[in-house]
Amino acid sequence: xxxxxxxxxxxxxxxxxxxxxxxxxxxxxxxxxxxxxxxxxxxxxxxxxxxxxxxxxxxxxxxxxxxxxxxxxxxxxxxxxxxxxxxxxxxxxxxxxxxxxxxxxxxxxxxxxxxxxxxxxxxxxxxxxxxxxxxxxxxxxxxxxxxxxxxxxxxxxxxxxxxxxxxxxxxxxxxxxxxxxxxxxxx
Amino acid sequence: xxxxxxxxxxxxxxxxxxxxxxxxxxxxxxxxxxxxxxxxxxxxxxxxxxxxxxxxxxxxxxxxxxxxxxxxxxxxxxxxxxxxxxxxxxxx
Numbered sequence: 001x002x003x004x005x006x007x008x009x010x011x012x013x014x015x016x017x018x019x020x021x022x023x024x025x026x027x028x029x030x031x032x033x034x035x036x037x038x039x040x041x042x043x044x045x046x047x048x049x050x051x052x053x054x055x056x057x058x059x060x061x062x063x064x065x066x067x068x069x070x071x072x073x074x075x076x077x078x079x080x081x082x083x084x085x086x087x088x089x090x091x092x093x094x095x096x097x098x099x100x101x102x103x104x105x106x107x108x109x110x111x112x113x114x115x116x117x118x119x120x121x122x123x124x125x126x127x128x129x130x131x132x133x134x135x136x137x138x139x140x141x142x143x144x145x146x147x148x149x150x151x152x153x154x155x156x157x158x159x160x161x162x163x164x165x166x167x168x169x170x171x172x173x174x175x176x177x178x179x180x181x182x183x184x185x186x187x
Numbered sequence: 188x189x190x191x192x193x194x195x196x197x198x199x200x201x202x203x204x205x206x207x208x209x210x211x212x213x214x215x216x217x218x219x220x221x222x223x224x225x226x227x228x229x230x231x232x233x234x235x236x237x238x239x240x241x242x243x244x245x246x247x248x249x250x251x252x253x254x255x256x257x258x259x260x261x262x263x264x265x266x267x268x269x270x271x272x273x274x275x276x277x278x279x
Contacts, residue, residue, distance in 0.1 A: 131199075145196075
């Protein structure tokens with residue numbers, strides 16, 4: 001994790017909604033099409049990449065989100081070391097995926113900000129700014145979607161009931177967080 | 188507002204997509220042998236039909252994949268959606 005000044009300064013709490021940034025979290029984008037790529041990632045990380053659309057898979061240490069038929073995001077379940085930018089998972093993937101030309105691995109740790117939302121009003125907040133139909137999403141644990149929230153591209157994962165992870169690009173995070181606070185204060 | 192069925196992600200709202208113009212335009216095999224008029228015809232001229240049209244669309248704010256759509260431009264009715272590389276449907 002690089003020594004950035006935080007885009008999101010503090011945790012915010014409203015009735016039925018808590019917002020906070022979780023950091024530092026390792027985030028990687030992996031891309032590949034071949035079947036060997038899927039098995040190589042599985043063997044390297046002990047984590048099967050989800051092949052069904054809009055779903056995620058989870059191991060003890062990592063979670064993989066389906067982004068498109070040949071693109072996944074992998075992130076760490078626990079916060080990582082603040083003083084280092086080296087990740088064991090990334091070096092394993094570099095060795096087994098990149099060097100064997102099976103696919104591509106990109107470190108997006110500092111590109112994306114992870115905002116965690118808790119509470120029973122999460123979807124009321126999303127409905128204020130997103131065209132996505134969250135009816136099925138909220139019922140199914142592990143669902144993933146890429147959509148628009150307040151005109152900003154976001155990746156949303158249903159971690160468990162009333163617990164949602166939201167990934168947004170760092171340059172948009174401050175604006176999105178202020179929109180979420182503004183919107184949450186009116187729920 | 189209308190809904191588009193992305194062949195990868197499922198049903199999503201139109202604002203997540205962008206239109207990419209007419210589909211199935213074949214790039215000339217020997218561009219250097221074409222006259223300026225023929226090249227301009229390939230590069231710029233589009234049919235813009237009122238009625239059923241074959242189009243390319245991209246799910247910009249979702250999976251970022253391109254796909255093809257058969258759409259009636261007069262009433263926005265989507266007749267068929269198929270992936271890139273697949274043959275266009277003859278019946279719709």
